[in-house]
Amino acid sequence: MSSAPPNPPNPPWDVHRLPVAADRTFLVTGGNAGIGYFLAEQLAATGAVVVLGSRDAGKAGAAADSIRAHVPDARVRHLRLDLADLSSLEGAVERLDVERLDAVVHNAGVALDDPPRRETDDGHELMFGTNHLGHFALTRWLAPLLSAAPAARVVTVGSFAARSERLDLDDLESAGDYRPGRTYGRSKLAQMTFGFELDRRLRAAGSTVSSVVAHPGGALDSLTPSRPPLHTTTAGERLRALPAALMVQGKEAGAWPVVRAVLDPGVRGGQLWGPRVFGLRGAPRSEPVPAHMADAAVAARLWAASCELTGVEPHLGLIPAGR
Numbered sequence: 001m002s003s004a005p006p007n008p009p010n011p012p013w014d015v016h017r018l019p020v021a022a023d024r025t026f027l028v029t030g031g032n033a034g035i036g037y038f039l040a041e042q043l044a045a046t047g048a049v050v051v052l053g054s055r056d057a058g059k060a061g062a063a064a065d066s067i068r069a070h071v072p073d074a075r076v077r078h079l080r081l082d083l084a085d086l087s088s089l090e091g092a093v094e095r096l097d098v099e100r101l102d103a104v105v106h107n108a109g110v111a112l113d114d115p116p117r118r119e120t121d122d123g124h125e126l127m128f129g130t131n132h133l134g135h136f137a138l139t140r141w142l143a144p145l146l147s148a149a150p151a152a153r154v155v156t157v158g159s160f161a162a163r164s165e166r167l168d169l170d171d172l173e174s175a176g177d178y179r180p181g182r183t184y185g186r187s188k189l190a191q192m193t194f195g196f197e198l199d200r201r202l203r204a205a206g207s208t209v210s211s212v213v214a215h216p217g218g219a220l221d222s223l224t225p226s227r228p229p230l231h232t233t234t235a236g237e238r239l240r241a242l243p244a245a246l247m248v249q250g251k252e253a254g255a256w257p258v259v260r261a262v263l264d265p266g267v268r269g270g271q272l273w274g275p276r277v278f279g280l281r282g283a284p285r286s287e288p289v290p291a292h293m294a295d296a297a298v299a300a301r302l303w304a305a306s307c308e309l310t311g312v313e314p315h316l317g318l319i320p321a322g323r
């Protein structure tokens with residue numbers, strides 16, 4: 001009796017030869033610039049429909065034109081999306097006008113270098129409010145569309161800046177002692193903690209959706225290929241940045257672990273993906289999840305506070321489509 005031949009092993013992941021995903025739709029927040037632009041360009045090359053979530057129609061239009069110039073037949077659209085305006089997110093998702101969503105990439109981010117502390121119009125600290133609360137609430141409104149796909153993913157873009165931070169659960173919005181770098185790192189830690197907690201809750205609910213966290217390492221504009229008029233790196237800038245290239249990379253490479261987290265069938269919910277070399281540059285690999293990011297007690301308190309601050313709760317797998 002002859003037995004069936006074993007399945008061939010998956011070929012090694014090649015960031016320049018991505019699998020075809022022509023039947024899928026992906027939403028990239030902040031898809032008009034930086035890493036988000038390159039996420040969109042690389043995902044568009046798979047044949048998927050890519051929606052650029054951006055608050056600025058002009059910037060999104062320029063990004064879409066650039067993607068089409070680099071990816072013949074790219075299917076790319078704009079969705080007006082302002083993560084700092086929580087009450088606008090339900091309407092934004094209604095305008096998405098798709099029957100299902102195969103992945104959302106929570107990429108958009110604000111990183112402030114200097115005081116003073118700033119707030120969104122909703123009255124939330126700007127980085128925590130945009131990076132964490134905006135994506136938390138967006139996940140709630142996208143839930144029916146993600147649940148309608150066969151195996152959707154929520155991919156949260158974290159940061160190495162979160163490794164050395166700890167959340168202050170009594171002052172999540174840095175009202176007491178504001179330091180921009182620390183508040184940024186904590187906003188990324190809140191996002192990553194949310195990403196891992198979301199996956200635990202999805203598994204417990206028996207959802208088909210999974211949640212993965214990925215980070216770009218260190219990604220500098222000066223090491224990034226030009227995409228005029230969006231972004232131009234001069235030869236001089238590139239030359240001056242060469243020593244930095246020993247440690248970090250450009251934004252097109254920063255997109256690689258995130259793209260893999262969206263596309264690779266071998267990626268599992270609850271995983272953390274980042275660049276191979278010191279977690280700062282290179283090809284994507286999965287990393288151990290630092291204990292403080294997987295602390296279920298901290299995550300539960302963050303989740304409850306986020307529900308209170310946004311007025312919504314993401315419940316994937318439990319919300320029927322159309323509600």
Ligand SMILES: NC(=O)c1ccc[n+]([C@@H]2O[C@H](COP(=O)([O-])OP(=O)(O)OC[C@H]3O[C@@H](n4cnc5c(N)ncnc54)[C@H](OP(=O)(O)O)[C@@H]3O)[C@@H](O)[C@H]2O)c1
Nearest residue numbers: 030032033034035036082083084107108109158159218219
């Ligand atoms: N670059 C790095 O080395 C690095 C390292 C670790 C993690 N990260 C993370 O990677 C992600 C992308 O970083 P990047 O370096 O590409 O940043 P970037 O070049 O500054 O781009 C940020 C993107 O977020 C968008 N955005 C900001 N506020 C928004 C809002 N209220 N609503 C919707 N979109 C908004 C921006 O849109 P506008 O053009 O309208 O402002 C822009 O598209 C961020 O989450 C960041 O924390 C980056």
